[in-house]
Amino acid sequence: MTIQTEPDKQSMRAAFSPGQNLRVGPVNWLGLWTLLWKEIRRFLKVPLQTILAPMMMTLLFLAIFTLAFGKGGRYVGDLPYATFLAPGLIMMSVIQNSFANTSSSILISKVQGNIVDVLMPPLSAAELTFAYALSGLARGLTVACVVGATMWLLIDIHIHSWAAVLYFVIGAGLMLSLLGMIGGILSEKFDHMAAMTNFVIMPLSFLSGTFYSINRLTGIWHQISHVNPFFYMIDGFRYGFIGHSDSSILTGALVIAGIDLVLYLAVWRLIKSGYRLKA
Secondary structure (H helix, E strand, C coil): CCCCCCCCHHHHHHHCCCCCCCCCCCCCHHHHHHHHHHHHHHHHCCHHHHHHHHHHHHHHHHHHHHHHHCCCCCEECCEEHHHHHHHHHHHHHHHHHHHHHHHHHHHHHHHHCCCHHHHCCCCCHHHHHHHHHHHHHHHHHHHHHHHHHHHHHHCCCCCCCHHHHHHHHHHHHHHHHHHHHHHHHHCCCHHHHHHHHHHHHHHHHHCCCCCCCHHHCCCHHHHHHCCCHHHHHHHHHHHHHHCCCCCCHHHHHHHHHHHHHHHHHHHHHHHHHCCCCCC
């Protein structure tokens, strides 16, 4: 008679370790693309919530702040206020939606108990991190294109440097996607994620020069603004439109690249260890 015993904890952990069961070449391109496309389809299935609602919210910000501060032909430097404001609002929509995409996806999978369906296929921790990060970037870029195209019909905006626009929007989207993954992994319920959104992401995005030039700030507030990484995203992105920045573009580019690298390694480590992901 054969007696079947319950598998020990170590074997169960190995079964749910990303990429340890089966490898499909150096990079599992099919698996990576499948996960990426699954996540993209997830937000495309509800465009009213994931694309059109953020667009409407951004346009409301544009209307309210333009009416409040742009009345009477108010300028920021030699630019109309609406022209100055538009790039900041586009970047803010990228920040919020890239973060929301990955954080909600991972947290919902954990709450529903189907995160195992993502961990069991032959995908390494690096491939899982890359696929999720790209999906968040895809949503951020989609919202940015929709918002930007709509604003272009309403106000006078031009591209000064495509290189700056693309670099900073991609860098910002990846940064917030990775932050969203960290939030989704660390959070155990929706209250935790709401706290991170309301007390970290929103304040940093609102106090980063979205609605004003930080050159108007003095003393310690001016110094604090330069510690906020969101400031460099918005400042560099705005430079791509208006050709003027409040800080060094090279410094901003290096800050964003460095933070993206650190966040990628942090997410990779969390997924590799299975922290708050495995049963």
